[in-house]
Amino acid sequence: MKYKLLAIALTLLEPIYSQSLGVWEYKKSINMNTEISQLDKQSGWSLISLPFNFASLPSDTEPDLYWLRNTFTINDWDPNKPYSIRLGIILDCERIWLNQREIPLNQDCESNKPQAYDKIRIIDLPWNLLKKDQKNEINILVKRYFPNEIGLVQDRIELGESKNIYKDYYLEEAIRLSFLVVYLTVASYFLFLYIRRPQEKEYLFFALFSLNLVFYQFLRCQSKYFLNLDFWMLKKWEYCVLPSFIPFMAHFIRCFFKYSYFNRYKALDLASLLTFLVIINISDILILDQLNRYIIQPLWILYLLNSLFILISESRKSNTNAILILIGILTIVLSAVVDILAARFVWNIPRVSGYVFIANILFQALILANRFVQINEEVEDLNKNLEIKVTDRTKSLQLSLEEIKKLKTNQDGDYFLTSLLLKPLHRNCNSKSHLKTEFITIQKKQFEFKNKIHQIGGDLSLTEEIELKGKKYILFLNSDSMGKSIQGAGGALVLGVIVESIIARLKNHNFRNRFPERWLKDAFLDIQKAFETFDGSMFVSMVMGLLDLNNGYMYYFNAEHPQPILFRKGQASFLPNNQKFFLRKIGIKENEDNFFIETFRLESQDQIYIGTDGKDDVYFTDSEGNKYMNENENKFLEYIEETKGNLENSIFLLQSNSELADDISILKIENTRVLKLEEPTNMEYLTHLRKAKSLIQKGYYYKAKKELVLSLNLHPDYLATIILYGKVEYHLKNYEDAYYIWKKAEENFPENIDLLYLQAIALRKCNLILDSIDTAERIRLREPDHQKALILLEELYSMNYQRPSFEKGNSMESRAA
Known part of the structure; x- marks a missing residue:
């Protein structure tokens, strides 16, 4: 058997004897149907060695046809041994003649479609067309398909016995x-x-x-x-x-x-x-x-x-x-x-x-296989030494765990000390029954220290009772410092200390003798300058304001904090805000140019909710169990309405239906008593008021003043009458009286900006320029685009005067005293 296999192998490897036909004659042609008998009579034949691409010839321009011819002689010709010729790869179509007789091929040279241009042509030569011991002529007509390729272009050209050609x-x-x-x-x-x-x-x-x-x-x-x-x-x-x-x-x-x-x-x-x-x-x-x-x-x-x-x-x-x-x-x-x-x-x-x-491919396969083997060897090594490795790993993990526990204890100790510093800053010092305040703070970072759960974060809420210009206010603050856990707590600590120092300065009369708008701006500037020193590494969003205990009027500024929520008559909505102006977070430089005061008057049973973005940044879970971030800013408003304004229940609903993603703190302010003024309907009052208006139109200001006094005796709190009374005094050049009339009206109607403007012009007439500027600045803080106030301020600042001093008793309040 082994000798038979060796014989087959030797047969396959034996040299293949064939005749090489390398040098051919060629010429161009323009006619596919040229008679083969006419070729010998034509001139223009040239020699060339094949294979060759005729498109590379300098003379190859237009013709798509080339004629090729060669001659060969078969010695020791045996009719029982068929002969074939290997022509290699021809681009693209060819017709072949042997001794002036065409050999039929399965090609359509008249077609424009390709005819197997990458196929190696092996042509069996008919024995009846071959000449024994004589020259045999073979003619080939090739047709172009690709623009830059024509001829017998690849492989080799050989003539020999068919069995040898096909074996190869x-x-x-x-x-x-x-x-x-x-x-x-x-x-x-x-x-x-x-x-x-x-x-x-x-x-x-x-x-x-x-x-x-x-x-x-x-x-x-x-x-x-x-x-x-x-x-x-x-x-x-x-x-x-x-x-x-x-x-x-x-x-x-x-x-x-x-x-x-x-x-x-x-x-x-x-x-x-x-x-x-x-x-x-x-x-x-x-x-x-x-x-x-x-x-x-x-x-x-x-x-x-x-x-x-x-x-x-x-x-x-x-x-x-x-x-x-x-x-x-x-x-x-x-x-x-x-x-x-x-x-x-x-x-x-x-x-x-x-x-x-x-x-x-085999080389890269070996690389991949080697990698796979290495992985298997590593797995086998792990299996053999698993117990030892597990023991060593367990010891290492225990040491690491003990080290982590020590570090965690130290870290929790730092957290605990920081939380102790923050604790006195989170306080609700409002004791008034008609203006209630409460707040809830849930910090995201919870930690255990000495078997007790504590929390730390950047949210801060506080309330404090203060006095400005002899009036009682509730100072309220809700803030969110940038960063999580200890970083946020650091920001809250800095903010709380600054606010405490601002409150402490109120013991000084000069700091108490300010209007709420001006006091809030000064507080903002102190906080802003302090946080600017962090050079962008700490920002704070916050709402800070003052609530008038007498009339429920609220002054506040919002530094890129979520908009406060109003709950009134069972409906929750956001407080209206000034769309023209926008105050950035505390700590952003040049932020003071954007400062303005927002105001709002609480009616009976109104509730105000001021909260951080943690109430909105929560995760919900869909029906397939996938978490997604809340994008509905009205969601917490729905909880307020559902719980009818109960803060604890609203927070409970929020935690029950979602997962908190950030610290959350919410400050609630509720007004249970506010003076409600009614429109006057007394006919005697209306009669005096109509007479007064008629007399004013005629210029009889003294008589009009008497009628207004009679009407005010009947209804002393009607704003339109008070303003009119002050204008009469102003026309009578009783500027100081006009000021006090408008000033007293402001206590009941602080939202009326016109009363402030009237006070400012009365003070200017009294030559109390500094007081007039102070009042006009209050208007600009509340309405930065108030045109009359801006014109008045421009006039006041441009006047050449000796600035009076409050300390020397030149203010209206000191003169009244």
Whole structure:
């Protein structure tokens, strides 16, 4: 048996004797139907060595046809031994004559479609047309398909016995198919590995690359013609494979070295996908050839550049696998360049990329397999020494855990000390029954210290009773410092200390002798300047204000804090705000230019809720169990309405239906008693008022004053009458009396900005310029675009006067005293 196998092997390896036909005569032709008998009578024949691309000739311009001819002699001719001629690859269509007789071929040279331009032609020579011991002439007419390719362009030209010619041909195909079997085996193996370890994406891309290579190489070899499929369909499949060929290799390298899927790869993949979609919709092979040359191959270069970047970067880190793969890639690139140049007829050599590819594929497969083996060896080592490693690891973890516990204890101690410092700053010092205040604070950071649960964070709420210009106010504050846990707590601590120092200064008369608007601005400036020193590393959002205990009027500023909520008559809504102006967070530089005061008057049973963004930044869970951030700013308003204004129950609903994502603190202010003024209906009052208005129109101010006094005796709190009374005194040049009338009216109607303006002009008439400026500035703080107040301020600041001093008793209040 072994001798038979040896004989077969020797038969396959025995030299194939054939006659080489290298030098031919050629000439151009313009007529497909030229009579073969006329060729010998024509001149213009030239010599050339084949294979050769006639399109590279300088004289190749218009003709799409070339004639080729050669002669040969068969010695020792035996009719029982058939002869064949191997003509290599002809672009594209040919007709063949032997001794003036045409050999029938299965081609349609009149058609414009390609006729198997990459097929190696082996023509069986009819024995009845051959001449024994004489010269035999063979003539070939070739037709152009590609613009830059025509002739017998590749492979070799040989004449010999058919068995030798076909043996050589089949042996070459057997070698190529054996390569494909190797590629397919490698692809299947790594596809199986990917199925077992789907997290290792490099196995998938290597398998896809190998499968792509199998399909492409099969479509490039001669065995595809054994399937008897349409040539155009085979070439369409071949072009469809090309856009994904190199990308799979590039992604294999990317995943092997654990690089992310960055934007350059995404752009190249998108371009390759679009190219594939274009290819499947094109039926012209000439266009497909142009796409390959000018789009697909340049994309390959870009992929290779990205891969080379990764490989070179890893090679610089002395990564052995990267160095080996880089060598393999460079070898493939070199072989591909050689084959591309051969395909473009720069030289005539067999395709070498197939041999390089199989060596490289096997080499990279060994690298992947070695990596897999290393992982298995590590697993086996872990299994053998698992108990020892677990013991060592447990000891290490115990030591680490003890160290962490010590650090955690120290950290919690720091948290606890910080929380102790913050505790006195979180206080509710309002004791009034008609204006109730309460607040709830839930810090996100909870910690245990000495078996007790404590909390720490950046939210701060406080209330305090203060006195300004002899009137009682409730100071309220709700703030949220930037950062979590200790950072936020640091900001809250700084803010709380600054506010405490501002409150402490109220013991000084000069600091108490200020209007609420001016006092709030001074407090804002103190806080702002302090936080500016942090140079952007700490900001605070806050609402800080004063609530008049007498009339329930609220002055406040909002530094990029959530808008306060009003709960009135069972309906919750946001407080109206000034849309023209916007105050940024405390600590942002040049923020003082944006400062303004907002005001609001609480009616009976009104409730105000001032809270941090923690009440809105909560997570909800959908029906599938997925968490999502709340985007409905009205959600907490619904809880307030549902609980009818109960703060604790509203917080309970919030925690029951969602998961907190941040610190939360909410300050609630409730007004249970507010003076409600009614419209006067007394006929005697109305009669005096009508007479007064009529007398004013006529200029009888003294008589009008008497009528207004009578009407005010009947209804002393009607605003329109009070304003009119003050205007009469103003016209009578009793400016000081007019001021006090309007000043007293302001106590009941602080929301009326006109009363402030009237006071300012009365003070100017009294030559109390500083008091007039102070009053006009109150208007500008509340309404920065109040035109009359701005004009008045411009006039006051431009006057040349000796500024009076409050300390020397030149204010209206001191003169009244």
